[in-house]
Amino acid sequence: xxxxxxxxxxxxxxxxxxxxxxxxxxxxxxxxxxxxxxxxxxxxxxxxxxxxxxxxxxxxxxxxxxxxxxxxxxxxxxxxxxxxxxxxxxxxxxxxxxxxxxxxxxxxxxxxxxxxxxxxxxxxxxxxxxxxxxxxxxxxxxxxxxxxxxxxxxxxxxxxxxxxxxxxxxxxxxxxxxxxxxxxxxxxxxxxxxxxxxxxxxxxxxxxxxxxxxxxxxxxxxxxxxxxxxxxxxxxxxxxxxxxxxxxxxxxxxxxxxxxxxxxxxxxxxxxxxxxxxxxxxxxxxxxxxxxxxxxxxxxxxxxxxxxxxxxxxxxxxxxxxxxxxxxxxxxxx
Amino acid sequence: xxxxxxxxxxxxxxxxxxxxxxxxxxxxxxxxxxxxxxxxxxxxxxxxxxxxxxxxxxxxxxxxxxxxxxxxxxxxxxxxxxxxxxxxxxxxxxxxxxxxxxxxxxxxxxxxxxxxxxxxxxxxxxxxxxxxxxxxxxxxxxxxxxxxxxxxxxxxxxxxxxxxxxxxxxxxxxxxxxxxxx
Numbered sequence: 001x002x003x004x005x006x007x008x009x010x011x012x013x014x015x016x017x018x019x020x021x022x023x024x025x026x027x028x029x030x031x032x033x034x035x036x037x038x039x040x041x042x043x044x045x046x047x048x049x050x051x052x053x054x055x056x057x058x059x060x061x062x063x064x065x066x067x068x069x070x071x072x073x074x075x076x077x078x079x080x081x082x083x084x085x086x087x088x089x090x091x092x093x094x095x096x097x098x099x100x101x102x103x104x105x106x107x108x109x110x111x112x113x114x115x116x117x118x119x120x121x122x123x124x125x126x127x128x129x130x131x132x133x134x135x136x137x138x139x140x141x142x143x144x145x146x147x148x149x150x151x152x153x154x155x156x157x158x159x160x161x162x163x164x165x166x167x168x169x170x171x172x173x174x175x176x177x178x179x180x181x182x183x184x185x186x187x188x189x190x191x192x193x194x195x196x197x198x199x200x201x202x203x204x205x206x207x208x209x210x211x212x213x214x215x216x217x218x219x220x221x222x223x224x225x226x227x228x229x230x231x232x233x234x235x236x237x238x239x240x241x242x243x244x245x246x247x248x249x250x251x252x253x254x255x256x257x258x259x260x261x262x263x264x265x266x267x268x269x270x271x272x273x274x275x276x277x278x279x280x281x282x283x284x285x286x287x288x289x290x291x292x293x294x295x296x297x298x299x300x301x302x303x304x305x306x307x308x309x310x311x312x313x314x315x316x317x318x319x320x321x322x323x324x325x326x327x328x329x330x331x332x333x334x
Numbered sequence: 335x336x337x338x339x340x341x342x343x344x345x346x347x348x349x350x351x352x353x354x355x356x357x358x359x360x361x362x363x364x365x366x367x368x369x370x371x372x373x374x375x376x377x378x379x380x381x382x383x384x385x386x387x388x389x390x391x392x393x394x395x396x397x398x399x400x401x402x403x404x405x406x407x408x409x410x411x412x413x414x415x416x417x418x419x420x421x422x423x424x425x426x427x428x429x430x431x432x433x434x435x436x437x438x439x440x441x442x443x444x445x446x447x448x449x450x451x452x453x454x455x456x457x458x459x460x461x462x463x464x465x466x467x468x469x470x471x472x473x474x475x476x477x478x479x480x481x482x483x484x485x486x487x488x489x490x491x492x493x494x495x496x497x498x499x500x501x502x503x504x505x506x507x508x509x510x511x512x513x514x515x516x
Binding site for chain 2: 009077080110111112115116118119120121122123125126129130133145148152172
């Protein structure tokens with residue numbers, strides 16, 4: 001048996017299945033969490049009818065989405081129209097394979113870990129573009145154009161803020177970056193804190209969430225680039241968005257908040273089963289803490305105007321992250 | 335590389351072969367789409383597919399860094415800016431067919447392609463390849479050291495070219511604008 005299926009291959013297949021299952025579960029849970037938090041922020045209970053406190057709402061919604069017909073508009077480019085949702089949710093799931101959930105819980109520890117995620121994230125813009133263009137709908141097209149202008153702009157400070165940590169550690173490898181934060185976390189150093197703030201703002205912008213949700217601004221563009229999508233096509237876009245949120249928070253946790261390290265004495269660097277469980281719990285606690293903050297921001301702040309969005313990026317975030325990078329580089333050489 | 339089934343070999347060797355053939359197929363199929371598509375946007379997406387296939391070949395060669403850069407720069411930046419330009423030009427409902435090439439042009443293109451294939455093919459088959467390629471070339475450290483030591487001049491020259499391109503695009507973009515309040 002091991003002759004035909006080498007252990008490493010089995011390990012790879014099993015971990016891919018787990019990663020995909022995790023991404024789907026994460027999306028299902030986050031949809032409910034988002035609607036509940038949104039509801040309570042607006043002083044209403046949120047979904048409440050299906051199951052106790054509406055806990056089964058997502059399951060029902062999932063069945064509804066899957067049962068719905070996937071309409072393709074007559075003028076649309078049918079092939080691209082169907083391909084776009086797949087293109088939007090595959091890259092973030094693939095990027096999860098370099099995320100270190102615990103010291104021993106990482107599918108592949110590539111020496112280009114951070115770059116791997118960033119290069120996959122670049123494909124996401126292409127998916128939005130294809131979706132918006134192939135729909136043959138002016139709202140979709142406007143949404144896609146906005147998405148590109150926004151994502152291309154916010155990618156620059158995002159890369160610069162991550163670069164701050166990378167030159168600090170001297171490695172793109174995720175495990176090296178976590179190992180460098182055994183004593184202190186980068187978010188609690190002056191330069192690291194600035195980079196963390198810039199990164200988190202850009203992360204919210206890259207996932208196209210409010211206050212930066214101009215590509216799908218409901219009040220102006222009906223639903224932006226996914227206006228024409230129904231059923232599971234729409235569902236896959238949402239799966240992609242929630243997996244992207246997970247990914248943004250996972251990178252933030254790994255690079256700025258110590259990864260799977262716990263605070264002070266509550267930490268373990270072991271490789272045993274229970275050490276792995278504890279590390280995973282710390283990691284997930286930080287990740288979901290950040291996701292809750294993202295949801296909180298979304299339902300608290302109004303949407304920005306497009307010129308404000310781009311000015312904020314080009315005139316504030318990029319200079320700050322550039323200066324931060326320069327200061328870090330000088331400080332490291334002193 | 336052999337594609338005959340040999341039961342003494344392990345399965346993953348065939349998997350690697352299959353992956354290699356898959357990437358070659360992606361690169362070639364993307365190229366065919368890029369050349370033959372009737373709509374411009376299909377051509378750009380074909381180009382993107384082809385570039386992903388090439389990135390896959392880099393992975394197959396063990397140079398993850400170059401593969402990631404290929405996707406980040408070519409698919410993530412170059413293709414997106416092309417799509418952006420195309421999209422601003424024309425939505426799909428108004429897309430018109432590009433004029434088809436006549437038999438003379440087709441023959442000329444075929445001839446040039448055949449010539450290039452012959453030259454490249456004879457070069458490939460005339461070269462004596464080392465049987466065991468060294469696995470370390472192309473790692474992150476080597477690329478970084480190379481860029482800052484041996485190829486520093488080339489690196490600076492390329493950045494100069496890019497700077498000229500940026501200045502040029504700014505000049506071009508400003509031409510259409512009136513000064514504020516003027």
